[in-house]
Amino acid sequence: MGNSADHAMMTRDWVFRGFVSDQYRIFRHFTLIFLIVLVMFNSQPQFVEPIMTIVRISLILMFVLLFYTNMYWLVPRFLFKDQYLTYVLSVLVIIAVIAFIYFSSWKILGAYRRADAYKEAAGIFSLSFIVLVLMMSSTAIKLFQRSLKDSIRINELEKTTMRSELEQLKNQINPHFLFNMLNNANVLTQKDPLKASQVLMKLSDLLRYQLYDSARTSVLLTGDIHFLEDFLNLEQIRRDNFDYLVSKQGDLSGVQIAPLLLIPFVENAIKHNADQEKRSYVHLYFDVHNGELSFKCVNSKPHVKLTKNEVGGLGLANVKRRLELIYPGKHALQIIDNPDTYLVILTLSI
Numbered sequence: 001m002g003n004s005a006d007h008a009m010m011t012r013d014w015v016f017r018g019f020v021s022d023q024y025r026i027f028r029h030f031t032l033i034f035l036i037v038l039v040m041f042n043s044q045p046q047f048v049e050p051i052m053t054i055v056r057i058s059l060i061l062m063f064v065l066l067f068y069t070n071m072y073w074l075v076p077r078f079l080f081k082d083q084y085l086t087y088v089l090s091v092l093v094i095i096a097v098i099a100f101i102y103f104s105s106w107k108i109l110g111a112y113r114r115a116d117a118y119k120e121a122a123g124i125f126s127l128s129f130i131v132l133v134l135m136m137s138s139t140a141i142k143l144f145q146r147s148l149k150d151s152i153r154i155n156e157l158e159k160t161t162m163r164s165e166l167e168q169l170k171n172q173i174n175p176h177f178l179f180n181m182l183n184n185a186n187v188l189t190q191k192d193p194l195k196a197s198q199v200l201m202k203l204s205d206l207l208r209y210q211l212y213d214s215a216r217t218s219v220l221l222t223g224d225i226h227f228l229e230d231f232l233n234l235e236q237i238r239r240d241n242f243d244y245l246v247s248k249q250g251d252l253s254g255v256q257i258a259p260l261l262l263i264p265f266v267e268n269a270i271k272h273n274a275d276q277e278k279r280s281y282v283h284l285y286f287d288v289h290n291g292e293l294s295f296k297c298v299n300s301k302p303h304v305k306l307t308k309n310e311v312g313g314l315g316l317a318n319v320k321r322r323l324e325l326i327y328p329g330k331h332a333l334q335i336i337d338n339p340d341t342y343l344v345i346l347t348l349s350i
Contacts, residue, residue, distance in 0.1 A: 036063050051112040055105075062101075063134060066094065071138040079139065080146070091135060095128050102127055157325040199237060202230045210260075221255040221293065225286060228266055232282060235270055243281040250288035255350055258326045262295060264319050265344045269299035272342070277303060288350070295346040301339070 040056045040063075047055055078087035185203075188196035209227045225246065232244040266282065273280040278300075285296040323331045323346075330349035336342075 033064060036060055045114060047109055047112045048114055051109060066134055067138045070135045071142050075139055075142045095131050098131055099124055099127055153325060160322055160325055202234055206230045216259060218256040219259045221252050221257050224257060224262060228262065228284060231266065241279045243279060245283040247285045252286065252288050255288055255293060257348065265297045269297055269342065273299040273301060275302035291350060293348045293350050297344040299342050301342055
């Protein structure tokens with residue numbers, strides 16, 4: 001069983017390297033051009049020399065141009081963006097242009113045809129078939145490359161998400177934190193029963209979010225913010241010299257993000273800003289504008305630094321990796337470590 005899995009993985013890696021990896025890009029292009037040249041120079045000559053060589057070189061250049069135009073312009077620009085009609089019309093225009101060039105050239109070069117050559121030019125259907133075969137082959141290669149990349153990215157995302165969720169469920173609300181909250185609630189039941197009830201309700205909502213709501217592939221930003229507010233509110237009850245602020249700007253309704261994406265930054269801010277000499281704080285800023293979500297988390301730093309800053313239990317490297325997998329090319333993360341404050345700025349395209 002293990003050998004079969006290893007063999008399948010090795011085969012997939014070899015296919016990936018051969019068809020997708022930048023390391024073999026030059027080899028792929030050279031192979032394609034070599035095959036086209038081989039076909040052209042092994043076809044039956046139709047014209048006398050040196051006209052035939054010129055025709056073959058022209059056909060090679062045209063086929064290569066057609067192949068790469070379809071692969072790197074038409075397919076990404078139209079087919080990958082679901083503009084199927086535009087793509088079909090573009091193919092028809094290319095066929096019409098090539099047909100015009102072909103039939104015009106056939107008439108112009110008629111005086112240079114060999115005695116044993118075909119007397120008539122290929123029909124429009126035969127010419128269209130050749131062009132379509134060439135374009136569809138480049139389309140198939142591009143689609144295959146995309147499917148390989150997506151498959152590998154999805155596999156990595158599933159593994160990383162699973163590790164992230166397990167780590168979050170294990171570390172985010174640790175037993176020490178729960179112990180303190182329950183003790184606080186117990187004390188409040190004697191002094192302020194109503195406030196104790198509110199604490200327990202917030203704690204219940206917080207745990208429910210982590211166990212159930214965050215299991216989905218995406219969550220509402222407003223729900224995530226509500227969770228963070230509960231989290232900070234409980235921390236404020238636990239620590240007398242702690243303040244927090246949550247600022248919201250723009251239209252946040254309906255905006256969805258990956259679950260448990262912002263929590264590590266806030267957890268990190270709380271973990272490393274406890275100060276016995278002065279009041280500590282955590283300020284969160286959310287701004288949705290022009291299809292972008294801007295998240296800022298700034299926390300105070302104690303005069304005596306006990307431990308090294310890191311993003312939650314996952315670590316900064318893991319958070320960055322999740323962002324790369326979930327929002328490839330659609331995020332920007334900036335971390336500014338000042339003497340008195342620690343600032344995280346995250347921008348997402350939504």
